[in-house]
Amino acid sequence: MALKTAKQYLDTIKKMKPRVYIGGKWVTNLLGHPVTKSMVMANSAIYGLAEDPAHKEVMVATSHLTGEPVNRNLNVARNIHDLDMRQEMALLTSQTVGTCNYRCVGCDALNSLASTTWEMDQTLGTKYNERFNKWLAYAQANDLAVSGAITDAKGDRKKRPSQQDDIDTFVHLVEKRDDGIVVRGIKVSQSGAIGSHETLVLPGGSLKEGEEKFALAFAVQNSVPGLSYICQYNAYSAEREACDNEDELGNPLYGQRETSTMYFDNVFIPWERVFLCGETKYCGKMVTRFAKAHRMNCGGACKVGFADLIIGGTMMAAEYIGVEKIPHIQEKIVDMIRYSETSHACAIAAAMRGREEPKGSGVFLPDDLFGNAAKLNIAHGFWEIIKNAGDIGGGLVVTAPRLKDLEDPEVGPVLKKAFGAAAPADKRMKVAKFLQHWTAGLHGVGTWHGAGAPQGQRFMFTLLTDFEAKKKMAKKLMGMKEE
Amino acid sequence: MASKSNDRGVEIMAASIDGKACGNYEGLAGTFASFADSCLRHKTLPGFYRTDLTVEAELKGRRLHLVLPGKRTPAELMEILDTALLNIVAFPCTEGKAECFIEVKSEK
Structure with missing residues (x-):
């Protein structure tokens, strides 16, 4: 199954139980909370667009790995037309949901990974690109909702990551094991991971020699133990929670724009999902x-x-x-x-x-x-x-x-x-x-x-x-x- | 616990409840390692949290033995396992040969 319908996406999300906190409560059912539901419904609408023959050219691409049709949110651009359709997808999705396409950052992250892991393998003799392509083929085959996390909490901006009083302000390596790595730290302003299957995590910026422990790129399943999401909360969240009829709201179905602070508390990432580990030169x-x-x-x-x-x-x-x-x-x-x-x-x-x-x-x-x-x-x-x-x-x-x-x-x-x-x-x-x-x-x-x-x-x-x-x-x- | 990945980079996990086979699941290679790490180090299943469900786990090679608290029927155990595997992005499959095994029992 290379393309999921909106309903199939919702069927999987009903069972997904990421550890989500919003406005003083832990959410056990994403579709049971009015704010998290709006995010999930927006993602569902994005899946729905790919089902519509009128939007096929924009929303559906051909996988360069398998030759199968795939959602453009999981496509690596291989030519000018792909790039043009990618930006047209961003236009269409915004016009449709009036909020984030929560698969958008993941799409741009995977294009960066496709390019950079290829270069690393050519130059360093690593196997990151091979790994990445297997991850991508799996994501495409199951039409996963993949979000992206880039921005570290960053702490005191005058200091480098390793000089911070608390280095958890940057996602970093805790341990290398035979089967994978253990990471901890915080990514902020993350859009839509709570309603996605996986998140691609990239370094937040350029890094120097000596900062290898912060040089990480990986894919994480969004409900793994140790990973928590503290959602934004504002007047619009409160209004959505308080109202008894969502039709009263400015964007009834899809809400404002939902983000969260992602906290990695010693999360294990198997090697098969690690696409950069220590190569500071390639973070920039x-x-x-x-x-x-x-x-x-x-x-x-x-x-x-x-x-x-x-x-x-x-x-x-x-x-x-x-x-x-x-x-x-x-x-x-x-x-x-x-x-x-x-x-x-x-x-x-x-x-x-x-x-x-x-x-x-x-x-x-x-x-x-x-x-x-x-x-x-x-x-x-x-x-x-x-x-x-x-x-x-x-x-x-x-x-x-x-x-x-x-x-x-x-x-x-x-x-x-x-x-x-x-x-x-x-x-x-x-x-x-x-x-x-x-x-x-x-x-x-x-x-x-x-x-x-x-x-x-x-x-x-x-x-x-x-x-x-x-x-x-x-x-x-x-x-x-x-x- | 290095995982074997086939050409597609996936691995098949066979699930059993109280000794009876109850289906196979396919995940990206490394998924079994993620699942085992959840059970062994975090003492819980993906999609569940310590306060909900503390598991006893033992790993022998590519075989993971789990004991879940509370007296639960096989159907309840299957539902929990199915949810946990979905939460680690593994899906039911009918093709391929299993190379990892997850055996679940309810507490006596």
Whole structure:
């Protein structure tokens, strides 16, 4: 079975029992808690997209290992078309669920692993790529939901990992055994592991000689003893827990964006799942290759899908109060489209200018500069988009009573009078709640930091740009002689 | 306890309850080692926690003997084992020859 249906995914997840803590409680049934359920239902919808013939081109790829159809979330890009369809998948999934495709980070992590383990085997004579391919073939054959964990807790940023007062702030090696390794430490801001079968863990950044114990990449089954998840908890979590009808919420089925802090308390990883252990020199490459894939997808496609939803909601809000034809409203909506489509253009360019990396590996990665441009552009653009949504949506976006209050015999008639405009009050309030989800929710900061904070992209710009070549062109045109 | 992996890199685990074979499970090579580590070092099954289910475990080569607390019927034991194996990402299979063995008994 190379492609699971949404129902088949849910059947497996019903039995999965990762150790999950949220808002003061340990969760024993992921589908029994309203917040964890929203994450699982989002993943289920992603599986559902692959069943739809209309989305086959985007959601289904051909495994380079077996020649079988596989979910694109488990595909290694082997050409430009794969890269293009990968970013289109990020767009489609965001448009569909209005939250994370929780398999997305895993997808970009496995592409980085395919590339870097190949290079390590060529250079060092290791067997990591062979191991990785067997893991991947298994994941593809069972269409596993694979998430990714990259960011270490990091502790005091002035100190290197081994200098931290508590080195658990970085995932690290505790013991090497004949059959595998034992690891401990903390990864943070992890999206969707709780509702996935496995997680790919990569180093959080470059490492130096002497830091070998932190140089680790592996796949872990998400319910192994010793692994715990402490979920984020915020006003949206509390609201979802408290409400008696999820239709009241801004994103009823799929919620905001659920992340957790992953705590590895002496977790055993068999060698067959270890893809880097001690090779510090390759950590930077592994992370950079992950980042270049993720910045194209997260920045230039995923957030563009969100923007499509926000623009749609904002236009409805304008129509419902009769201002859709006012020039400055139209101008602001055009600005929202400009930010969003510019980022998507960068993602498409990153895919089209992608190349095999390293040569001979067969693995295609997006163009670094355009991928970083996509992310940096949307990091700033997304705030502008939600600013305009709040502007056009009006104060109601954050001042509306509950939708349910419309049914109250005493206050309902008052609310209908207050908020009825060019459309009835219930429509206005529903759209206001939808826009609240975006403008006053977690996505602004999430977009800023997801795939790395903008300072990372600015650094890559300085690294990737040939300033001397630009100076040379200018000098030539000015007729200035080279010194 | 180094695992033998076949060409596909998977391993087949045969499960038995109270001495009776009850099915095979396929996992990525190393899955049996993960499962055994859970039982031997963490004293629990994947997907369960010490407070729920403390197991007594003994490993002889590629054969793991487990005793689960509480008097449970074979059907209950099978359900627990099935859940534990799924939680370590091993699935029921009908093909292939088992190279690892998990034998489960209920406490007397």
